[in-house]
Amino acid sequence: MAEETKEKVVKTPKEKKVADPVAASMDLATQIMIKRAQELGVETIFDRAENMKPCNIGVQGTCCKNCSMGPCRLPLTKSVEDGPDERKGLCGATANTIAARNFARMVAGGASAHSDHGRCVAEVFMAVARKESNDYKIKDPQKLLAVAEALGVAITVKTDDGKEADRNIDEITLEVAEIALAEWGKPEGELLYAKRAPQPLYEKWKKAGVIPRNIDREIVEIMHRTHMGVDQDYKNIVKQCTRAAIADGWGGSMLATDLQDILFGTPYPVQSEANLGIMKEDHVNLIIHGHEPVLSEMLVAAAQSKEMIDYAKSMGAKGIQLGGICCTGNEMLQRHGVPTAGTFLQQELAIITGACDAMVVDIQCIMQNIANVAKCFHTKLITTHPIARMEQDNVIHIEFDEHHAMDDAKRIVRMAIENFKNRRAEVMIPRQKATQIAGFGVESIKYHLGGTFRGDYYTLNDNIINGRIRGIAGVVGCNNARTRHNEGHILVVKELIKNDVIVLTTGCNGIACAMEGLLTPETAAVYCGPGLAEVCETVGIPPVLHLGSCVDNSRILLAATEVVKAGGLGKDISDIPVAGSAPEWMSEKAISIGHYFVTAGVYTVFGVTFPTSGAPVFEKYLFEDLEKIYGGMWDFEIDPIKHAHKMIAHIDKKRKALGIDKARDRVLMDMADRMKLEAV
Template sequence: MTTEEVKKAVKKEKAPVRAQDLTVDPASAQMIERAWDLEIETIFDRAQSMKPCNIGVQGTCCKNCAQGPCRLPLPKGGVEGKDTRKGLCGATAETIAARNFARMVAAGAAAHSDHGRGVAETFLAAARKETHDYHIRDTKKLLEIAPDFGVDITVEGENGEVLDRDIDEIAVEVGEAALGQWGQQQGEVCTVKRAPVPRYELWKKLGVVPRGIDREIVEIMHRTHIGVDQHYENIVEQCSRAAIGDGWGGSMIATDLQDVLFGCPYPIKSSANLGILKADHVNIVIHGHEPLLSEMIVQAAELPEMVQLAKEKGAHGIQLGGICCTANEILMRHGVPLCGDFLQQELAIVTGAVDAMVVDVQCIMENIANVAQCFHTKVITTNPRAKIASGDTIHIEFDEHTAFEDAKKIVRTAIENFPNRSKPVIIPDQKSDLVAGFSYEAINYHLGGTFRASYTPLNDNIINGRIRGIGGVVGCNNARTVHNEGHLTVVKELIKHDVIVLTTGCNAIACAKAGLLTPESAKVFCGPGLAEVCETVGIPPVLHMGSCVDNSRILMAAAEVVKAGGLGNDISDLPAAGSAPEWMSEKAISIGHYFVVSGVYTVFGVTLPVSGAPVFENYLYKELEDIYGGMWDLVADPYEHAHKMIAHIDKKRKALGIDKARERVLFDMAARRDLEAA
């Protein structure tokens, strides 16, 4: 479809035609306009000309066998009395919707867990000294996590004294134990015991502790085959096992091992948006989700020989930028600026400045290869799981044993492409400062320093009311909504009402572009209580915690808040809520479900494919709270979305007895002496 046909389709549907109506980001709007001028089709055009399937949106289309697809639309006016809708095999709407939901959990958990498996394999290769490109950098974190994997960090000496074990031996045993979590068939995924004790005991009672990461994903696929599991509650039970195996298993292990290999993130300054690109530099955009190769690309781009080659080709230097979660990974460890989020990947190429876009896995649009053909940009795939058939792509396969050589080849390819720029370079001016890299360890340090590191100051300020509660706002972009509008409306509304926000993924990038990841933003956007805390501690009101696999950091932060005391005994007691305002990927469903079964009220925007099965929908939106203490919700309007989160936080504050404002009391010396005497 040509751009003119798209515009006609848009006009016919009475949909917006101005770029400003498709995104709240001025840089993106400018590049959409340029794409229109050059008659280059992007996802924004396709979203206007292609409407979603009504039955698919309801979650009641089944194509799990060749007798279908069986389509069970919800009757106008809803179901009155007994629901007689059935597929050819007799599957009800509830069974079909539950199976579809479960398969999304399985795919999302598989994506994150396969990411973790790759990290574990590289970690083990580094520990065994089978690769010279990767090394154990954060030995402190290695020693912290080793006991969780059943690995001793000390040994008894000949005279009964306690001796430190060799760090390389510990690393090998941790790597072997970590990799074993994927394939084990019995027992428990060991890292689930990091959850608060009441939560872990609840999971055991319900029988949803995952036995092995891969096993639970495979079992979902078996159960949702035709003629197997036909009870939506039983299907969701298996979803819970697989989702816990993702959040408290594969994703958490990936985060741990990445921190040990590359260093645990601590706050770092950088910038975000398409304006980080430089017309007089070789621009390399790294896109995807796995940091294994991108870490090597960062090192390769800094080599004097590469900088010299770039100058020989007419450039002033090399500029790296990131898109999606690989962006978040290299940002929080190296300060590499964020080029953009999921919906900006085509638009980055439209600037004409990108000499190479290097991709690994997940959230990579096939159409980037088509857009790249309109420019000089080289699209370089690097993972055997993710090749692109469209366009003229280059495949340089990542191997942990030759990673640095692979990275140098990629950087050299980009440099040599610099003189081939075929269209004028137009880079938007927009870029914003940011502070990122708030791992749960960094938050712990930031609140108390080296000697008094603790979550207690956070808990104290929640109890005294300066901070109303905690919002975890995460997730993708979705072209069915106005780009970044949902993200920013929800986050701004939360911090305006004194809710501190923890963010990952493309929500983090949206917040970065809007200037919300700086301490200075607290005075502009926050309520008085949160603003005071941010100013005192020196943190932004929105804490960047990493990539989407790093949602496990939010789980650990929640567990640390519980451990610090004063806010209940389990995650479900906390004045906290989760949100994915613009979700689009199956990973988001797995993430959402592991937050729900961890006890978190979790609100999604856009849509949730369960509306065609009202009994199943009610089970997710209401009944799960009685089982897990957390539940799903869907609120498309971002303002209402934020206020449902705030209402839930207030409900939890009331249950804890901290819903009343507390007066500040200035203690004189007599009062202090009375306290000490008591």
């Protein structure tokens, strides 16, 4: 019998796909640079998104990797109505337990990122208070006094004759530093800033038992509870991740924002530009990317010094062009007017212009692939933080130390200048850029609404009550390569302002709105409904107010608290016609942010995907039951227009509950009319 032979099958490598630039982004500059990258054979995140599809079970939130018996994968294969959910991991963990653990760990990751950022700022603040750093100063002493009051630090002392006298500013600074740093690890008590929330919200937290004890403990306890074989009740797990989220929003993030304002200056509106077109071929281009402004403050000062500008000119450049990406970009923008070069998804593209002489990064949202892209060009890639290094051999690490901050900053700027002459690829900078007005905050909004002597949120409340402004939306968050770049952000925001909803923005949403030209007062006449357009024109503000970086979401919390204090719109944040949104979220920080907004009483909608879809019972708890406890709840909607209209429907529901669902015009009353009212 003849031996049977089998034909050998040789598998050839599957040809890699490349992204369609137009399908990948709605931004023309980004489309141009994706096409250029493909022509040069440089892979970007947009191409990788085409070749690597997400795990369907991971997207549902029902894959458990918390012990080595797994991963245990529990896909949702039938409807809840089809009968009891009998899915279990090896240990017996249900889909609800697994999804809740994964959700809580995302909150822990996000809260730790923001709060560790805050700790770094607090440590620099302590160095300043102890006179250990000569490069940083207290730039906003009024903010220092306001923060001191919130932390329970006395700003006056009694003299021997029983009178009040101002306390020494150095003493106040040191005590603020000591108390602030203790918030991360004090052994007893509760988070001090929790009492900055409206009293009814504080009481809700107290009743639910979720007021944080300190910042670090709540994050550590999440990791303990979600260890194999510990907490197996999804409601109890959510209770703990609520503590951690509050510790982030009303603790680490809020302290980071406050201490940065004291050290670097409280932002006020400033004009600048946004998009890759801010880069200049005849200048040294220094792109600063990340989230922590401790270094970037020094880089701005160094790059603007006569010494460095003269050095750049001696190397053949006309000057130094700074540009920011992500939230370090937002920090430099709101205090110095430094233009933003792009969002999270544009970081590789800034290098692909061929004009990026150095990219300096600190922490968070840094793609490791920028090192591979930098190899294809002359760009110096410089890491600066001890906890954020890269394995590639072309990455330079210059560890930043606040004790000799300016020396480190000048060393980095010199490196960028000296690299200007080494450009080896043809420079191609897209022309697209847009004007933006950024730098709004709790203080500046007060000023714009009422001036120096009568600044208040009453004017905002009055226009919500009379219907010119329908409500308030906080639209924040990242970009996500699983959806069209910037499209979710822009469509949601445009739909909101078209329907007279004023938008407060931070992070990459703020940059996306700037790139689209939505951050100028002139925008109102083009995109807004008549009521919001009238208010913006009268006050002279954009309909989209850029409040800063992602830690500055705490500004939105405090702005909402000011609305409550101003009166007429209920007694708690959950009473206000307000909604939150993260249309293109991707990071764990977004989940922590979303959860501290939900537990502050804000209806919050996420786009793209949501990590609980594989556990419908747990998802229902987040999407419905939390509202009964805190007044806020989660929701999910992929379609941007439907997403915006869910927010508008919630705003309308709150208007109806307040009895202001019908627009009311102001009536000018003469003396006879007033006398009739008094007679009644």
